[in-house]
Amino acid sequence: MNARQDDFVPPHAIHLLRTFLRQTRSTLSPQEAVTRAINEWIERERSAETSPRGYQWKQLFLPEGTDVRMVSDGKSHYAKVVGDKILLRQHAVSPREMTIAIAGDGRNAWRDLWLLLPGEQYWINAARLRAQQNKELEKLPVSQADALTSAAKAMSQALNAAVLLIEHVDYQTTTVLDRRLPKNRRKYDMLEDIH
Known part of the structure; x- marks a missing residue:
């Protein structure tokens, strides 16, 4: 690497790279290794940006923006999936913690929570959505x-x-x-x- 290219890479990193390439008898030049590393980093960052965010509830994935509702004593309580958390009154909760916070112990989150997925018009019960998802998974072709x-x-x-x-x-x-x-x-x- 020439002096201009070394400006953005610390000297100890260049030394480590050259040593590694020499020890592994790699056919890559330091410039090629740096270029490959940068390209792979950019790809990882792009794929991280495009991967959906949301809350993973056992086998059910709730995408970011999903509204969660529970009715208790005639009153509706709402939470929302923000990032990878369910927020109820600005506190991150699990579905089970949501049912306990609203109605106390002894409630079944699958039965009592209703979901409004982004882009959907109708609420669906969590247990029903899980059953629908399981049926769809059974239809998928097996892996190679x-x-x-x-x-x-x-x-x-x-x-x-x-x-x-x-x-x-x-x-x-x-x-x-x-x-x-x-x-x-x-x-x-x-x-x-x-x-």
Whole structure:
């Protein structure tokens, strides 16, 4: 690296990079390694910006902006998903903590919480949304690894069945031939020359 390019990279970092490249016998030049590192960092930052924010409630994901409602004693109480938290009265809570704060212990968050997802018009019960999501997940194709494992298992079973079938046919063929040999025939079944 020349002096102008070194201005933005601390000298100890350049030394560490050169040492690492030499020790690992990398074919990259220090400039190529720095360029690659910068590109990878930019990609990670971009993907972090595009990944959805929200609250992960067991297997249910509530995207940022989801409204959460609970009715207790005829009164509606509201919370909102902001970032990766559910905020109830400016305090971060879990769904269970929300039901306890509103109605005390003994409530079921899945049954008692209603959700209004961003862009939706209608509230949906959390338990119902979870059930719908589970049905959709069951419809998804299996991963490639799962598909290959299933295919290999099916092929193994088919080969085993084919081997058993071949063994059975071989046995039947041998048995039929043995029955036709003279030693296994009854005397009156044999055609004898009549003189």
